[in-house]
Amino acid sequence: MNSKPLDYTALAIAIIGAVNWGLIGFFRFDLVAFLFGDMTLLSRIVYGIVGICGLYLISMFGRVGNSHE
Structure with missing residues (x-):
């Protein structure tokens, strides 16, 4: 299964979440x-999606390590 589009989508969403945390921390x-x-329903959904993408990206560590073999 080719998961590259899902990987890039999850990575983009996680980066957007990281930028949001940077804005919170600095400003x-x-x-x-x-x-x-x-904390409306929509904002909680956005936070949830960012969190799920972050958890999904943990799986990239194993896949990146296996791609070089």
Whole structure:
């Protein structure tokens, strides 16, 4: 199974999440809360998707190590 499109999508979403955390850390500005409301259903879905993508990307460590063999 070719999972490259899923890998790139998950990576892009995780990077967006990392940028949001950077904005929170440096400027106390939560972009997700600004766009979708503070802990609304939609913002919680966005946070959940970012978290799931981060967990999915953990599997890339094993796949990257196996691709060189």
